[in-house]
Amino acid sequence: MNRKTPGTRQGERTPGRPCGDSNIRERLLEVALREFSTHGFRGVSVTVIAKEAGATPAMIHYYFGNKQDLYEAVLQHALGPILAQLEAARSDPPVDEDLLPRFIQGYMRLLAENPAVPSLIVRDVLSPGGQMRETFLKGFASRGGSGVRDLVKRAQKLGKLRANLDPDLATLSLLSMAVFPFVGQPIAGQVLDYSLAPERIEVLAEHTLNLFYKGAST
Numbered sequence: 038m039n040r041k042t043p044g045t046r047q048g049e050r051t052p053g054r055p056c057g058d059s060n061i062r063e064r065l066l067e068v069a070l071r072e073f074s075t076h077g078f079r080g081v082s083v084t085v086i087a088k089e090a091g092a093t094p095a096m097i098h099y100y101f102g103n104k105q106d107l108y109e110a111v112l113q114h115a116l117g118p119i120l121a122q123l124e125a126a127r128s129d130p131p132v133d134e135d136l137l138p139r140f141i142q143g144y145m146r147l148l149a150e151n152p153a154v155p156s157l158i159v160r161d162v163l164s165p166g167g168q169m170r171e172t173f174l175k176g177f178a179s180r181g182g183s184g185v186r187d188l189v190k191r192a193q194k195l196g197k198l199r200a201n202l203d204p205d206l207a208t209l210s211l212l213s214m215a216v217f218p219f220v221g222q223p224i225a226g227q228v229l230d231y232s233l234a235p236e237r238i239e240v241l242a243e244h245t246l247n248l249f250y251k252g253a254s255t
Contacts, residue, residue, distance in 0.1 A: 061090065061091070061092050061096060061100075062100050064090040064091065064092070065086065065087070065090045065092055065096065065097060065100060065101070065107070066110060066111055066114045067090075068086050068089045068090040069086050069090075069107050069108070069110075069111050070111045070114075070115065070151075070153050070154070070157065071153055072085065072086050072089065073108060073111060073157050073160075073161065074153035074154070074156040074157040074160065075153075075156070077160045077161055077168070078104075078105075078108060078160075078161045078168040078169055079168060082104075083097045083098075083103075083104050083107065086107070105169075105172070108161075108169060108172070109172060109176065111157070112157075112172075112173065112176065112177055113176075115147075115151050115154045116147070116154070116177055116181075118147070119140075119143055119144050119147050119181075120177065120180055120181055120184070122140070122143060123140060123180075123181065123184040123185070123188075124180070124184060126139075126140065126184075126188070127184055127187050127188070130191065133195065135191070135192045135195055135197045136188050136191065136192075137185075137188045137189065137191075137192050137197075137211070137246075138246050140185065140188060141211065141215050141242060141245065141246055142239070142242045142246075144215060145215055145219075145238050145241060145242045145245070146235065146238050146239075146242075148216070148219045148233075149219075149233050149234070149235045149238040150235055152219070152233065155216070155219040155220045155222070158173065158220070159220055161173075162174075163220075182208065182212070185208050185211070185212060186204050186205060186208045189202075189204045189207050189208050189211070190204050197250070197254060198250075198253045198254060199253060199254065202253055207253055210249065210253075211245075211249050214245045214248065214249060215242075215245055218231065218233065218241060219233060
């Protein structure tokens, strides 16, 4: 869990707070994402992350806590915005609007803009004995998966998808179609001619949605 800094008057510094570069927290997150996705949770130390970010291990402890807290902060930094959008859509959905296309487009854009995230998930979540599987399941996957399933059910009620579809299986199919191009890119990218460049994601997202809706629509 991230450390919270109590409020201070302008110009004051909280006791123990590192002084200097105000962007150090962002740099620590960027470097941690790169190092975790490349070497895995077990394969990198906070000392290495701090050194690469031009910081010290004490700064990691100040801003995040321990190594696992830093990993969770990396996931929150990368996936938090799209989860927040999903939860906002579930709590106050626009009248008569199918929200699935908007979510899938945003999710695929996020993965394209953060190409290290799929590697991070494969290495420490999906692989056998993944060190961070429970953390990811409880903090991110359960929220995201149930949220998308709710959007599938909403699309069914709006008549955009067949009412007899199993919402869980439909959600599984849609997420598989949206995520595999990123997770499988190291192999599929060498065999199939597709691009994950941010400027090409709209084409890929539209293709994914067209296939899903043509197979699942009424």
